[in-house]
Each structure stands twice: as C-alpha cells, then as structure tokens.
Amino acid sequence: MDLIWDGVREAVRLIFTGNGYVFEVTFTSLTVSGLATLIALVIGFGIAAFLVFSAPPGRTLTLSVFNAGMALPPAAVGLLVAVLLWRAGPLGRLHLLYTPGAIVLAQAVIATPVITALSVAGLQSLHPRLRLQVLALGASRWQAAVLLFREARLSLLAAVMAGFGAAISEVGATIMVGGNIKGSTRTLTSAMVLEVQQGDFETAIALSFILLALIFAVVLVLTIIQQRRPAR
C-alpha cells in the first residue's frame, strides 16, 4: 500500500512541478494515440457505413473479421507493422520504423477494428427503416449518412472511446515499432515498462496514474459530448 501512496504522491509532484520528462512522454502519448484514433475513426466509420448501408455480399464474414480484430494481439500487430516498415520491407522507403509515425500506424491498426465493429453495432441498432425514411425525406446519400451517424452518436462516441482506450493503453506494438527512444518514441506506457525494468516503481506508478487521469480526461470530454442534449 505504501508503494501505491508514494506513487500517487510522486505523480502529483511530477504533474505540479512541471517535470519535463513526464510532460514529454504524456504529450507523445496523447498526440500519437490521438492521431491513431483519428485515422481509425475515419477508416472505421467509413467501413461501418459501407457495411451497414450498402449491405455488400459477404458482410457477415467481413464483420466477423472486424469483430475478431477487436481481440487483435498488439504484439502480433507490432511484429507485422515492424516487418512492413523494415528498410527492406514493402513500406521501408517511408523510413518510419522507430519514429512516432510507426507507433501511430501500429495503434491505428489496433484501434480500427474496435471502432469499426462497435460502429457497425451502433448503426445496426437504429431502426432498420430509419434510413429509408431519411432518404424519403429527400436526403442525398451523404445527407442520409450524416443524419444517421448523428442518430447513432451515443454508440459511435462509445466506439471512439473504446478505440482511443485501445490505442493509448497499448505497449507491446509501441515498443516493437517505436523502439522506446527517449525524446522521440517514448510514450507513457513504454516509459512505465522501462521504469519497472529499472526498479523505479514509484515513477512507474506515478506514470500509470497520469495515464489513467489522461484517459479519464479524454473520455470525460467525449462523454460530455455524447450526453449533451440533441442540438436543435
């Protein structure tokens, strides 16, 4: 128990003394995972809209792939992305390996199936004839999609929160493709791993509290948006 209390105290101290190292890894985590979530959101919403509204053949199979993708092992994703980004790999020319960009890519791969699968569930929970009604009201395909996304906003924002959570709490792939380089690819989670390996449990616990606080802050903002009364 003492260790945890010390960790909390250390976290508070690190946050309020404006510790540069903590600020830096927090910033990296936030931007990298934020960007990864954004990419996953664009891809995930797009795929979900296609699967639900166009009902293409093989939808159930595709959907099971995304559903299974929610349990994608981060280590496997990390390995795959690393192989792709190796200098001799298909994406080697991008020179992304061991850069924040590589982590963004890996985390986006992890978050995309989460956002896709949950968005599909959200859109499918709308009344099946609502899309017909919206089209009958004179909506173009785009207008219909926007209106239906707005109708499903509760589930879609939940999907985004889950995707962001999967991205920011991920560590295996982050280290594999990012290399845990101080000042560049070190995130809150990879820093925690390092501190634990070095035996500095106090700092590790402090970082974990900062991570939890960060996740809570982001999710709080999203939840406020989600629960806001519908706009006129």
Next chain:
Amino acid sequence: MNEPKLALRQIAVLRAGRPVLEVEELDVFAGEVLAVVGPNGAGKSTLIQVMALLERPASGRVLFAGRPAHSRLLAHRRRMAVVFQEPLLLDTSVEANVASGLALRGVPRADRKRRTAQWLERFGITRLAARSARTLSGGEAQRTSLARALALEPEVLLLDEPFAALDAPTRETLMDDLDGVLGSAAIATVFVTHDRNEALRLGDRLAVLIRGRIRQMGAPGEVFAAPADEEVAAFVGIETIVRGRVRSAEGGLATVDVAGRVVEAAGMREPGAEVLVCLRPEDVVLSPAAESPPQTSARNRLPAVVRRVLPAGPYVRVELDAGFPLVALITKQSLEDLALAPGAQVVASFKAMAVHLIPHRR
C-alpha cells in the same frame, strides 16, 4: 382525367429470385386518394417503396409526371413524401423533426419556420414543438410524422399503414384530420392499408393487392359490391363463398345449384357455368324454423342448422349448415330473442340482390 402524377408500368420486384410484386399498370392522379388494400404480406410496403423510388424494381418503369422517375432520382424523390407505419422520428425536437425534410432541401430558415409552424398547427401539435421526439406518445409521434411529410408540400404523398400502430380513438381523430388535409390539397396520395374500413373512409379509388398483384381496381363501392375473384371477395369481407353451377338464367335472375340446394342470384351467367356464390354475413337474415315467416322480398329461404355461435365485437357470428357452410352476422339482441344455440333449426333468408356470382376459373 389528365396525365397521372405517378405511374407504374410493368413493374416486377424480386426477392431471392421470386416475384413479390408484379404491377402491369397503376396510375395516381393529382387530387385523388388511391387506397391500396391487401392482407399482410401482399407486397403493399414494397409497392410504396417502389413508388417512393426507394427500391429499384427488377424491371419496369416508374413515371413521375410522365418522365422516367429514376433518371433524376433525388430531384423526383424531393417532390414526394412518405409516412411509414412507425413514425421514425429523428432524435431531436418535434419542431426540428417537422422541419427536417425542408432543411435537407435547403429551404431558407425563415420559410422553413413559417411552414413548420403552419403544419404543427394543422395537426394540433404546436404545444409540443419544443418537446423531444423521444417523449411523444404513439399518436403524437404519428402526427409529427404526418406534419413532417406535409410540410414538404409534396406533389405525391405515400402513406404506408400510417394508422396501424395506433389505438382506435387516436386513429379516428387522426384520420379525420388527415381526411381534411387531403381534401383541401391537390396531392396525389397513395394510402396503403390492410384495413378495409380505413380504405373506404379515405380512398377515392380502391386497388386490391393480393400476393403481389393488383386483382381489382375501381370505385370503392364497386370493388366491395362486386369483387372480381374469390380472394378479393374474402378480403372485402364476404364470408360465404361456395361453388355452384348455374342451372338457368332469365329475367336478370340466375338459379344456381349449390350442394343440392337452389340459390337465386341477381345477374346473368351462362347456364352450366361454374360459379362462386358470394354472400356477406350481414345480408343473411335468420328466423325460427317453426314459425311460418312473413312474406318478404327475399328470394332465398334455406332451412339451416346452427353449428357455432361466436362473438364478433358488438355482433355475433353465426355459422350455419344450409347444405353448404353459411355465415350470418346478427346482433346480440337477436341472438337472445331467437335463442340461438348450436343445433337449433332456423331459416336463413337473403335477397337475390345480395348474392354476387364470380365465374369460377379452375
């Protein structure tokens, strides 16, 4: 009449390779209400979706004011409005719901507000304007849905069982309101329902849709009085439908052999023709078998045995055996006065005029 506002030509819709809707020709004109009646699963909703350009038929053409409707899909869709059985409101205020179709068309805000206010008023829901659509009762929600459709000032209005989910009193008042609105507008309206009474109430013309095909079309009175075939007859409420053979026909009166009994029917058929004898239950009069009944103009008087007595709302359905199954609809008072019970002997009378003959195609 002039050119139809909306017309279907040789439409076929398939599901899993099988036809669910086949319409040779169907026209709707401005200012009329075409009621389409049919049992559940007849293809009524599919018909509405084809007309609303929400479903593309496997073959055939939809014409909007004489032009192919699918050529400018969105533009044509924006000249129509659809109300479904479920209100299908958006998760926002009542007012924003009524305005939603106008907003999608880019109608300027001031105009939108004016038209929304007008239709909220017409459907008596002005006081609900600021309410969230989620909190509405079924009747209020359907009013909102109707106001939303009519605020678009559509040239074609498609109603897909809009009253089916409402309780009887709500349905009555809403139907009155809609009747008033439709009567004062030059909208071409298609009103789909499984309820014969609703169709009679709102329809200027009636089309009977059974198993994906329009079996009969005409003035409501005509369809109800002279159904074209057995299934239409059953659907419009004719409960006695029995096979017979015309023995003779003269002077506007046909004599038909039905299961060894003789039934007289108004109308001409060729002697020897196989026919279906159709009779509405409310046209059958029952009297005690023992009494010598007064002289009446009823041409048919058949001794019968009561088989079953079933309550039917405020009335009683009496199933009889008159050599063939015969159904009568009488009041509870008459049931008591006649002391009818299974096994009772009665005389069933009906006018030759009440009997409708349909040629029986084998």
